[in-house]
Amino acid sequence: MPMERTFSLESFDLKTYLAERRRCVDEALERFFPASSGLEKTVVEAARYSLFAGGKRLRPILCLAAADVAGGSREAVMPAACALEMVHTYSLIHDDLPAMDNDDFRRGRPTNHRVYGEAVAILAGDLLLTEAFGLLASPHGQADRTVPAERRLQAVAILARASGAQGMIGGQVIDLESETRDVDLATVEYMHIRKTGALICASLEMGAVLSGADPQTTEALGRYGRHLGLAFQITDDLLDVEGDPEVMGKSIGSDAAKNKKTYPALLGVARTKETARDHVEWAVATLERFDRKADPLRAIARYLLVRKA
Amino acid sequence: MPMERTFSLESFDLKTYLAERRRCVDEALERFFPASSGLEKTVVEAARYSLFAGGKRLRPILCLAAADVAGGSREAVMPAACALEMVHTYSLIHDDLPAMDNDDFRRGRPTNHRVYGEAVAILAGDLLLTEAFGLLASPHGQADRTVPAERRLQAVAILARASGAQGMIGGQVIDLESETRDVDLATVEYMHIRKTGALICASLEMGAVLSGADPQTTEALGRYGRHLGLAFQITDDLLDVEGDPEVMGKSIGSDAAKNKKTYPALLGVARTKETARDHVEWAVATLERFDRKADPLRAIARYLLVRKA
Numbered sequence: 001m002p003m004e005r006t007f008s009l010e011s012f013d014l015k016t017y018l019a020e021r022r023r024c025v026d027e028a029l030e031r032f033f034p035a036s037s038g039l040e041k042t043v044v045e046a047a048r049y050s051l052f053a054g055g056k057r058l059r060p061i062l063c064l065a066a067a068d069v070a071g072g073s074r075e076a077v078m079p080a081a082c083a084l085e086m087v088h089t090y091s092l093i094h095d096d097l098p099a100m101d102n103d104d105f106r107r108g109r110p111t112n113h114r115v116y117g118e119a120v121a122i123l124a125g126d127l128l129l130t131e132a133f134g135l136l137a138s139p140h141g142q143a144d145r146t147v148p149a150e151r152r153l154q155a156v157a158i159l160a161r162a163s164g165a166q167g168m169i170g171g172q173v174i175d176l177e178s179e180t181r182d183v184d185l186a187t188v189e190y191m192h193i194r195k196t197g198a199l200i201c202a203s204l205e206m207g208a209v210l211s212g213a214d215p216q217t218t219e220a221l222g223r224y225g226r227h228l229g230l231a232f233q234i235t236d237d238l239l240d241v242e243g244d245p246e247v248m249g250k251s252i253g254s255d256a257a258k259n260k261k262t263y264p265a266l267l268g269v270a271r272t273k274e275t276a277r278d279h280v281e282w283a284v285a286t287l288e289r290f291d292r293k294a295d296p297l298r299a300i301a302r303y304l305l306v307r308k309a
Numbered sequence: 310m311p312m313e314r315t316f317s318l319e320s321f322d323l324k325t326y327l328a329e330r331r332r333c334v335d336e337a338l339e340r341f342f343p344a345s346s347g348l349e350k351t352v353v354e355a356a357r358y359s360l361f362a363g364g365k366r367l368r369p370i371l372c373l374a375a376a377d378v379a380g381g382s383r384e385a386v387m388p389a390a391c392a393l394e395m396v397h398t399y400s401l402i403h404d405d406l407p408a409m410d411n412d413d414f415r416r417g418r419p420t421n422h423r424v425y426g427e428a429v430a431i432l433a434g435d436l437l438l439t440e441a442f443g444l445l446a447s448p449h450g451q452a453d454r455t456v457p458a459e460r461r462l463q464a465v466a467i468l469a470r471a472s473g474a475q476g477m478i479g480g481q482v483i484d485l486e487s488e489t490r491d492v493d494l495a496t497v498e499y500m501h502i503r504k505t506g507a508l509i510c511a512s513l514e515m516g517a518v519l520s521g522a523d524p525q526t527t528e529a530l531g532r533y534g535r536h537l538g539l540a541f542q543i544t545d546d547l548l549d550v551e552g553d554p555e556v557m558g559k560s561i562g563s564d565a566a567k568n569k570k571t572y573p574a575l576l577g578v579a580r581t582k583e584t585a586r587d588h589v590e591w592a593v594a595t596l597e598r599f600d601r602k603a604d605p606l607r608a609i610a611r612y613l614l615v616r617k618a
Binding site: 038090099117118127130133136138150161176191 | 345347348349351352353399403406408409426427428429431432434435436438439440442443445446447457458459461462463465466468469470472473474475478479480481482483485486496499500503
């Protein structure tokens with residue numbers, strides 16, 4: 001049975017939902033991270049080059065969707081949603097650098113350092129990371145003032161933890177080291193949980209916390225995020241083996257060429273697909289206690305099994 | 310009249326004061342940024358290599374001194390003091406990278422990328438920046454819980470602003486661009502206010518805000534910080550011309566070799582010394598409204614005129 005048929009999308013129209021949410025996030029990013037005409041304009045322009053490079057806005061959309069489940073308002077969580085995309089973008093810019101993955105293209109366009117040079121690319125990443133925390137902490141108009149400081153501080157702590165040694169940066173350093181040594185599946189999973197999973201998990205948790213969710217709701221959404229993050233990374237690995245370079249905007253087989261330890265390399269394609277299905281099922285199962293408001297999260301999880309890019 | 314005689318240190322023993330404060334900051338940094346035994350240990354070790362490289366801890370000491378003026382407790386501001394040193398250290402690691410200033414030595418030791426390689430050095434900088442915000446936002450034992458969330462959030466906002474496009478990163482990109490074009494004194498001053506001044510100013514403001522200072526006190530301490538920051542940068546430029554390489558742990562003349570636009574290059578040594586004295590006097594003048602509790606800040610400002618490293 002081909003993986004594509006295992007789940008059918010529900011009556012809920014995911015495509016329209018994602019397009020509408022993505023548009024809102026793009027508008028908010030434009031507002032929160034505008035172009036600059038000052039002497040520092042080069043680094044702002046470089047950061048915006050990568051921030052507006054056609055990303056799917058998965059993390060902001062998950063953050064907003066978690067707020068919907070927890071009964072929060074879109075306005076109240078939008079700064080956090082945008083901060084997540086800024087941190088995600090910084091990590092892509094730094095990962096692409098010559099000293100790291102040395103990638104020339106991302107999403108069909110030259111990578112940041114290919115356009116702006118290494119020095120400005122490093123600073124553009126630094127800037128996005130810095131301003132992400134600034135965005136969470138500064139006042140942003142009326143709506144945001146309704147969120148108590150305690151919750152916003154908790155969001156800062158969640159974002160820092162997901163991005164630090166126990167999260168994304170820890171995952172990236174394990175990834176770098178795994179290129180030159182043999183690693184087992186447990187290490188690869190541990191690496192992915194940190195490198196990709198932690199920020200996805202934080203997206204859900206920040207949406208919940210900023211909406212004043214009770215601890216059980218936050219915990220359930222976080223668990224959904226952990227499984228979704230793994231399913232996302234596993235299907236990403238599969239696309240690098242089986243994807244269509246035209247649709248993806250990058251060449252396939254690049255993981256294998258770099259001796260990256262991927263799921264397909266360690267498990268074979270068939271068992272990798274099974275593992276992806278398992279995590280999607282587990283993700284959906286953690287949403288059992290929630291009503292139709294969680295349908296977008298259910299649909300997003302199932303969509304991973306049919307994604308083309 | 311040689312610059313060294315213009316001010317004499319007061320009865321207050323600055324040397325003992327700085328040594329004691331530095332020891333406290335070092336202890337707190339060890340507690341807040343401990344070594345790791347996990348898979349991410351390399352990047353933590355690299356970050357600690359630069360964090361414990363014998364820094365003067367100027368920014369943490371200024372933060373603690375501002376808290377003393379504002380009537381705050383040392384315990385309450387220590388996480389912020391350490392966060393400032395972590396952000397300062399991240400900026401040094403990234404500035405030293407081959408793509409930036411390409412420096413091989415700092416404080417008499419090989420720079421981070423010379424020991425750990427470029428990839429890990431970039432990540433170590435990213436880590437220090439990330440964990441600095443985490444430190445401000447996370448609970449750190451009993452003392453810290455006494456600081457209201459609103460004040461801590463304000464400290465996050467101050468740190469982000471001082472480190473971002475309007476602060477350190479903006480200053481660094483202006484610095485990079487000034488190497489290949491002619492710039493005037495106004496631009497050099499603007500660059501320094503951002504690159505060095507902003508974080509020094511933030512050190513004072515964060516200490517004040519976390520101690521619940523009134524806006525006038527915070528503003529006065531911030532103004533002191535702006536003048537101190539400029540005086541610090543100007544005397545730094547002077548040391549690069551006139552300093553003793555043995556005492557400084559780095560070679561002199563490196564600014565000129567890199568075509569850096571410095572104060573001595575633009576103003577000459579004599580007028581540069583005058584400018585440094587002016588800023589020190591202005592810094593001390595902003596402290597007029599404060600009693601003896603501000604003596605350490607007065608002494609630190611005057612000390613810049615006799616510094617050897």
